[in-house]
Amino acid sequence: MAQPLTKKPTVSPGEAQANFANVLKSAVEQVNDAQQASDKKTQSLASGNIDDxxxxxxxxxxxxxxxxxxxxxxxxxxxxxxxxxxMQV
Structure with missing residues (x-):
């Protein structure tokens, strides 16, 4: 007899939501870090601290x-x- 292909979810909806929120927060922080690094280097160039x-x-x-x-x-x-x-349900 064949086993049904459906399985119970291993991650609860609350855990999935928390995981998604963490991934989203990390992505936003990476964008912010890149912007801040650019700002710092631009300011350093303008003030003459670096010349590259x-x-x-x-x-x-x-x-x-x-x-x-x-x-x-x-x-x-x-x-x-x-x-x-x-979508219509």
Whole structure:
């Protein structure tokens, strides 16, 4: 006799929500860290403490790409949420 393919979830909804919140918080912190690193290097360049323009520009570009990626992911999440809300049950 074949076993049913359905299994009970191993993670409770509360745990899944907490895990998602932790992942989201970590991602936002990484974006913030990249922005802060870019700001520090830009200020150091402006004040004359460092003179490596290439490093400053690379750091600024990394921060920009990180922020753009976060914005695009946010848009996709909102689109997915709206799609789920339009589903008929």
């Amino acid at each position: 323009l290439h490093d400053v520009m690379i750091t600024a570009q990394k921060a920009s790409i990180t922020l753009d990626t976060a914005v695009q992911v946010q848009k996709k999440v909102v689109d997915a949420y709206n799609e789920v809300m339009r």
